Amino acid sequence: xxxxxxxxxxxxxxxxxxxxxxxxxxxxxxxxxxxxxxxxxxxxxxxxxxxxxxxxxxxxxxxxxxxxxxxxxxxxxxxxxxxxxxxxxxxxxxxxxxxxxxxxxxxxxxxxxxxxxxxxxxxxxxxxxxxxxxxxxxxxxxxxxxxxxxxxxxxxxxxxxxxxxxxxxxxxxxxxxxxxxxxxxxxxxxxxxxxxxxxxxxxxxxxxxxxxxxxxxxxxxxxxxxxxxxxxxxxxxxxxxxxxxxxxxxxxxxxxxxxxxxxxxxxxxxxxxxxxxxxxxxxxxxxxxxxxxxxxxxxxxxxxxxxxxxxxxxxxxxxxxxxxxxxxxxxxxxxxxxxxxxxxxxxxxxxxxxxxxxxxxxxxxxxxxxxxxxxxxxxxxxxxxxxxxxxxxxxxxxxxxxxxxxxxxxxxxxxxxxxxxxxxxxxxxxxxxxxxxxxxxxxxxxxxxxxxxxxxxxxxxxxxxxxxxxxxxxxxxxxxxxxxxxxxxx
Amino acid sequence: xxxxxxxxxxxxxxxxxxxxxxxxxxxxxxxxxxxxxxxxxxxxxxxxxxxxxxxxxxxxxxxxxxxxxxxxxxxxxxxxxxxxxxxxxxxxxxxxxxxxxxxxxxxxxxxxxxxxxxxxxxxxxxxxxxxxxxxxxxxxxxxxxxxxxxxxxxxxxxxxxxxxxxxxxxxxxxxxxxxxxxxxxxxxxxxxxxxxxxxxxxxxxxxxxxxxxxxxxxxxxxxxxxxxxxxxxxxxxxxxxxxxxxxxxxxxxxxxxxxxxxxxxxxxxxxxxxxxxxxxxxxxxxxxxxxxxxxxxxxxxxxxxxxxxxxxxxxxxxxxxxxxxxxxxxxxxxxxxxxxxxxxxxxxxxxxxxxxxxxxxx
Numbered sequence: 001x002x003x004x005x006x007x008x009x010x011x012x013x014x015x016x017x018x019x020x021x022x023x024x025x026x027x028x029x030x031x032x033x034x035x036x037x038x039x040x041x042x043x044x045x046x047x048x049x050x051x052x053x054x055x056x057x058x059x060x061x062x063x064x065x066x067x068x069x070x071x072x073x074x075x076x077x078x079x080x081x082x083x084x085x086x087x088x089x090x091x092x093x094x095x096x097x098x099x100x101x102x103x104x105x106x107x108x109x110x111x112x113x114x115x116x117x118x119x120x121x122x123x124x125x126x127x128x129x130x131x132x133x134x135x136x137x138x139x140x141x142x143x144x145x146x147x148x149x150x151x152x153x154x155x156x157x158x159x160x161x162x163x164x165x166x167x168x169x170x171x172x173x174x175x176x177x178x179x180x181x182x183x184x185x186x187x188x189x190x191x192x193x194x195x196x197x198x199x200x201x202x203x204x205x206x207x208x209x210x211x212x213x214x215x216x217x218x219x220x221x222x223x224x225x226x227x228x229x230x231x232x233x234x235x236x237x238x239x240x241x242x243x244x245x246x247x248x249x250x251x252x253x254x255x256x257x258x259x260x261x262x263x264x265x266x267x268x269x270x271x272x273x274x275x276x277x278x279x280x281x282x283x284x285x286x287x288x289x290x291x292x293x294x295x296x297x298x299x300x301x302x303x304x305x306x307x308x309x310x311x312x313x314x315x316x317x318x319x320x321x322x323x324x325x326x327x328x329x330x331x332x333x334x335x336x337x338x339x340x341x342x343x344x345x346x347x348x349x350x351x352x353x354x355x356x357x358x359x360x361x362x363x364x365x366x367x368x369x370x371x372x373x374x375x376x377x378x379x380x381x382x383x384x385x386x387x388x389x390x391x392x393x394x395x396x397x398x399x400x401x402x403x404x405x406x407x408x409x410x411x412x413x414x415x416x417x418x419x420x421x422x423x424x425x426x427x428x429x430x431x432x433x434x435x436x437x438x439x440x441x442x443x444x445x446x447x448x449x450x451x452x453x454x455x456x457x458x459x460x461x462x463x464x465x466x467x468x469x470x471x472x473x474x475x476x477x478x479x480x481x482x483x484x485x486x487x488x489x490x
Numbered sequence: 491x492x493x494x495x496x497x498x499x500x501x502x503x504x505x506x507x508x509x510x511x512x513x514x515x516x517x518x519x520x521x522x523x524x525x526x527x528x529x530x531x532x533x534x535x536x537x538x539x540x541x542x543x544x545x546x547x548x549x550x551x552x553x554x555x556x557x558x559x560x561x562x563x564x565x566x567x568x569x570x571x572x573x574x575x576x577x578x579x580x581x582x583x584x585x586x587x588x589x590x591x592x593x594x595x596x597x598x599x600x601x602x603x604x605x606x607x608x609x610x611x612x613x614x615x616x617x618x619x620x621x622x623x624x625x626x627x628x629x630x631x632x633x634x635x636x637x638x639x640x641x642x643x644x645x646x647x648x649x650x651x652x653x654x655x656x657x658x659x660x661x662x663x664x665x666x667x668x669x670x671x672x673x674x675x676x677x678x679x680x681x682x683x684x685x686x687x688x689x690x691x692x693x694x695x696x697x698x699x700x701x702x703x704x705x706x707x708x709x710x711x712x713x714x715x716x717x718x719x720x721x722x723x724x725x726x727x728x729x730x731x732x733x734x735x736x737x738x739x740x741x742x743x744x745x746x747x748x749x750x751x752x753x754x755x756x757x758x759x760x761x762x763x764x765x766x767x768x769x770x771x772x773x774x775x776x777x778x779x780x781x782x783x784x785x786x787x788x789x790x791x792x793x794x795x796x797x798x799x800x801x802x803x804x805x806x807x808x809x810x811x812x813x814x815x816x817x818x819x820x821x822x823x824x825x826x827x828x829x830x831x832x833x834x835x836x837x838x839x840x841x842x843x844x845x846x847x848x849x850x851x852x
Contacts, residue, residue, distance in 0.1 A: 059689040064555075074695050080685035082558045083697035085581050088551035091543070095555030095563075096685070098539045099513055103687025121551070124544040274512075274537020280675035283535050284504045288492060324495075324666070331495045331668050339495070339666040364750035366665055369826050 016049035018058050020078045034072055038238025040195045040228025041070055044137055047208040048106065049077065054209070055216055061104045062096050064089045066118070068110030069144045070137065087118025090125035093132045101271055104215055111138040115151040115177045122181070126221050129186030131268055133211045134223040136177065139230040140249060147233040151175040154252050174252050178225045182258035188220045188265045190258040194227040196246025200255070210262065218267035227253055304360040305335065305445045308368045310385055312353035313377025318432035321458060322375065323354035325436060328454035329446050330358035338366035351380060373442060375435050382406055394442050396435050414438060414482055421474055430471040437475020493668035498636040498658060499524035501669045502592055503532060505640035506564055508671055510678035511590070512538035513563035515552035517545060517571060520604040521660035522594035525566035546571040550578025557587035558696040560684025562644055566592035569602065569610055573618065579653050580619030583713070584698030588647035590640065592656040594663035597821045605821020606660030608743060611798035614657045615771045622710045624717045626654040626724065627771040629742040633667035641672060646724065650716055657771060659794065661744040720773050727775035728767040731757065735764025736841045737833055738786040740803055742768050745792050745824065752829045761837045771799065779806035787840040789813045790832055792824050
């Protein structure tokens with residue numbers, strides 16, 4: 001820490017322009033603040049206001065004042081003001097700074113606010129290296145609410161909630177926020193200063209200036225912790241309170257620089273320029289010209305269609321993709337469609353299923369309770385859903401023989417080792433599309449061009465599109481072979 | 491513009507950006523995470539801000555900051571996350587800051603599960619945070635409405651300077667349907683009250699604190715007047731076949747889709763049933779219910795909850811007609827058959843003109 005003799009300081013005799021001439025937002029007593037005699041806030045306010053004047057940033061400054069004695073900072077500072085919830089000023093400041101990168105955002109917080117309820121918000125704002133300045137006024141107590149313990153309360157110090165004094169065993173140790181935040185990689189500058197005597201005050205003033213200057217230069221996160229007297233709650237005279245900062249508080253909270261990367265820090269990158277509004281639909285992939293391969297809707301359907309399908313299997317079998325290709329094909333053909341998946345953890349380990357509807361008229365419920373076709377990619381799926389199939393409907397079962405107990409006279413079953421068919425085509429995972437091929441033969445009506453378009457939309461790699469096309473064709477073939485066998489039997 | 495097959499959650503983000511939303515602060519949670527993920531992809535490309543917050547508490551307070559700066563902003567979450575966001579929602583209502591919050595509901599209470607439920611109705615509609623405030627709540631029942639009501643949400647949020655919630659369930663968020671968007675991205679002007687870090691905006695203050703009781707009461711009265719205006723002007727509902735309905739089914743979100751299927755089937759059986767679907771849950775479409783009550787003999791409310799919206803239906807109907815309730819919870823969905831059974835039972839009980847044999851085969 002530099003000594004006061006290194007750098008002389010000017011005593012400001014005039015009121016900073018960053019303060020309102022009179023405090024009209026206060027109903028009475030417009031010439032004075034609400035702070036108690038001997039309170040440190042007045043001194044810190046002056047430092048901040050003079051720096052705003054000196055740097056010429058009054059118009060661009062936004063002051064965020066959360067809950068604490070400084071909640072009324074907006075009475076005094078003639079800058080943009082946002083009053084925030086208890087502890088949340090760094091979150092509020094983050095968004096202000098991100099959306100208005102040209103502004104200077106100062107989060108002015110007390111120790112209860114910053115180190116207790118707002119500990120998460122300050123930690124993460126610091127860790128992100130937000131381009132904001134935090135003024136952290138630490139008086140080791142909750143003053144505004146009448147003197148309860150703060151995380152910064154000293155060991156042995158009494159408060160209304162530690163009437164016998166704070167004990168490490170019960171309440172833990174005083175929390176050193178500056179040191180804690182200085183362990184992070186992003187903060188540019190963190191220093192603890194005090195208001196214990198004029199020498200300390202001069203250093204505090206320099207630190208405040210540096211922390212705000214850093215932001216003007218776009219360097220990122222700076223914080224100044226100010227050990228500050230609270231004569232009222234400490235029940236001391238202003239003079240004794242000032243001495244207590246220097247002689248007692250400082251022992252727990254040593255003054256000095258905790259981290260200073262000002263010299264090597266680079267300005268944060270400017271946000272990218274916003275595109276012209278006209279380009280936005282294109283960026284979102286919803287512009288007219290994005291209609292996938294420029295293909296028109298393949299509306300070559302004859303007759304009405306109302307198809308309800310349930311697809312079910314293990315996660316990883318491509319259950320959802322099978323449904324998606326079917327729905328995409330329907331949409332491509334100009335039909336109404338819905339696709340409703342099971343979702344969440346069951347996708348990752350257990351079973352997966354989806355409901356698909358393809359219809360000529362608007363779809364009321366996307367839930368399929370009685371499918372026309374059940375695609376059961378494994379035995380548990382068959383067990384779970386076989387009874388739900390509509391009379392006259394179909395079960396496509398991935399297995400050479402459906403277990404006897406699932407026999408239902410009024411429904412059709414096509415049982416086949418589709419997994420093996422996939423293998424034969426070159427990849428087990430193509431089994432879903434073999435089943436889709438069979439399903440398309442049963443359902444009829446969807447033009448092949450729509451199936452092809454759907455595959456290209458849903459499947460990203462060319463190799464897989466080709467494999468899936470062959471798989472679908474194989475499925476169609478298997479179904480037709482089955483029909484011939486049936487005819488032979490007759 | 492062409493219709494595209496898309497998840498409801500994705501449609502929300504695209505519609506939001508077209509509606510001028512340029513800040514998204516979120517925290518992942520199933521089944522709302524696709525919204526946050528899509529915002530992460532598209533916001534930076536469209537001149538917006540995306541940030542994954544450290545918690546829902548931080549996310550909602552970031553919205554407070556973005557909205558203070560005069561930027562259209564939004565977040566998305568589900569049950570437990572919305573509980574944490576209530577602090578910021580109350581502050582934004584108090585400070586009269588517009589924002590949009592999508593609640594893609596899941597099962598509760600506590601950790602519950604990730605299946606779809608409609609049990610966030612109370613915390614969304616009744617203002618789950620502290621103080622005398624309301625949130626405007628819109629309830630989409632299709633992917634198309636996810637897009638359309640998102641656009642409306644931003645308009646209402648600005649018009650009333652108030653948080654607006656989109657209350658959808660996991661089904662509507664996760665399912666894909668064809669959707670068509672507005673053709674152009676809208677240009678949003680900077681609100682005069684915003685704290686934008688400029689000379690013109692220097693005198694602006696965003697705050698929700700009024701220490702003097704008279705001032706806070708006046709503030710509350712002004713908010714109340716705003717909500718009364720919304721109640722007069724913004725209530726929306728869809729009615730389907732209610733004109734001659736004797737049994738009126740009531741449901742929102744995915745449930746309304748099931749009710750529509752049941753209505754069609756019950757009509758085919760000769761039961762005069764109709765569907766009344768609230769689109770705005772606050773303001774609640776009270777007038778629609780009063781009108782329907784003139785002709786209807788009975789209302790049947792169906793929800794994926796133990797019965798939350800049913801309380802508002804009972805208030806709206808105000809004893810004029812009986813209000814029956816069918817609810818499923820835990821991620822279970824009222825089945826077509828359960829509802830049809832209820833409709834048939836109510837028809838027999840309340841509609842003397844009904845021929846018993848018409849419903850006997852149900």
